[in-house]
Amino acid sequence: MSGVPASAAGRPAPAPGVRRVRLWNIANILTMGRLFLVPGFVLLMLHNGGYDPAWRSFAWAAFAIAMITDLFDGHLARTYNLVTDFGKIADPIADKAIMGAALLCLSALDDLPWWVTGVILAREIGITLMRFWVIKHGVIPASRGGKMKTLAQGVAVGMYILALEGPLATARFWVMAVAVVLTVLTGLDYVRQAVVLRRNARAAGSGR
Structure with a gap:
């Protein structure tokens, strides 16, 4: 240690009371791990033609891990x-990568109608882009309906990945x-919130 203050050494000292957050913290590591799971999930899902129950079970395990880490990284952050x-x-x-990969694989294997995959992916990608579009005006918080949607999607997709038969196949349909x-209802609600948020921000700006 030289004993020279950080500011004198050419490095700006952090502002008093401001806690610097490391980029590679546990929350971000879990997020990156979820991203790296995506190609592994696809390989497991499509291995041996995509209809082998054993490999579909392994794919389900990878999908389940991704869904669980999704809960933990946000909570930890x-x-x-x-x-x-x-x-x-x-x-x-x-989030969208693992869900999109699962939906696309299921539709490619004719286990899930393409229109279902299209509706869900259009909603998820559209709402994500919309969140970035209005982020300078404020953050749209996750609603209770949105959390229920995420849970329903995860359970439903997981049931399709397992290639269930009989009564369980009927249950997964419902x-x-x-x-x-x-997915549709919460998507419409998020659009409404974004419009209101942007309108209020513009009104506040014009009133200054």
């Missing part, structure tokens, strides 16, 4: 103040139907 700009961008991308309805 908020609880321990580990929120970073990288995490704000990478987390939703990781779970997916609920997921699609929640």
